[in-house]
Amino acid sequence: xxxxxxxxxxxxxxxxxxxxxxxxxxxxxxxxxxxxxxxxxxxxxxxxxxxxxxxxxxxxxxxxxxxxxxxxxxxxxxxxxxxxxxxxxxxxxxxxxxxxxxxxxxxxxxxxxxxxxxxxxxxxxxxxxxxxxxxxxxxxxxxxxxxxxxxxxxxxxxxxxxxxxxxxxxxxxxxxxxxxxxxxxxxxxxxxxxxxxxxxxxxxxxxxxxxxxxxxxxxxxxxxxxxxxxxxxxxx
Numbered sequence: 474x475x476x477x478x479x480x481x482x483x484x485x486x487x488x489x490x491x492x493x494x495x496x497x498x499x500x501x502x503x504x505x506x507x508x509x510x511x512x513x514x515x516x517x518x519x520x521x522x523x524x525x526x527x528x529x530x531x532x533x534x535x536x537x538x539x540x541x542x543x544x545x546x547x548x549x550x551x552x553x554x555x556x557x558x559x560x561x562x563x564x565x566x567x568x569x570x571x572x573x574x575x576x577x578x579x580x581x582x583x584x585x586x587x588x589x590x591x592x593x594x595x596x597x598x599x600x601x602x603x604x605x606x607x608x609x610x611x612x613x614x615x616x617x618x619x620x621x622x623x624x625x626x627x628x629x630x631x632x633x634x635x636x637x638x639x640x641x642x643x644x645x646x647x648x649x650x651x652x653x654x655x656x657x658x659x660x661x662x663x664x665x666x667x668x669x670x671x672x673x674x675x676x677x678x679x680x681x682x683x684x685x686x687x688x689x690x691x692x693x694x695x696x697x698x699x700x701x702x703x704x705x706x707x708x709x
Contacts, residue, residue, distance in 0.1 A: 477528055486499065486502055509661045512661060513662050515611075517677075521543070563607065567582065567583055569695060569696060570690075570696065573647075575645070576642060576696065581610050593664055594665050599664070613639070615634060635656055635677055640654075661674070
């Protein structure tokens, strides 16, 4: 039995081309999105979903605490903050190990994208507040906006954004050629209950992006930073 509740699957937009057989699609996304006063697009980074809570550091399943070599420095960081977390669960993208994208302008290896407290997902502003308190960056914020009145215009805007390069100079990990961002995540900027997650968070993933294949774990490589050392989580 898991000692904490995992993040769960983020539903794809129905026009997201990067779906696989076990992905979920929110076909009614427009009905839900129109009811949300304000949303934020953030860049979907190509890393491992990790969670920091008072119980430990977890990978996506939350079935047991993480023991992988690419979470070692994150686990050391957790030791310094675990007694201050209380009911907070800090969810972040762990970019310590390279997956399908190599980021050549990476300022950090751990990026917060959500915070949960007592079964409720905190607002985007609260998420940024707690990330700053922990001296951790958040995933790149693309735009905060009010939903467009017309669905086609919104979908075209999302496709235009995802055709861009993103924030950290992404390159294909296989051939080292410049590539586009993995995708975007759109969420309600306000807080919402755990049971309402699928109606408040949506994603678009580029076509052909590897999501479920974990071949990278066999011969994994450490992601390089703009600098090595520094005063953030990793000091190796």
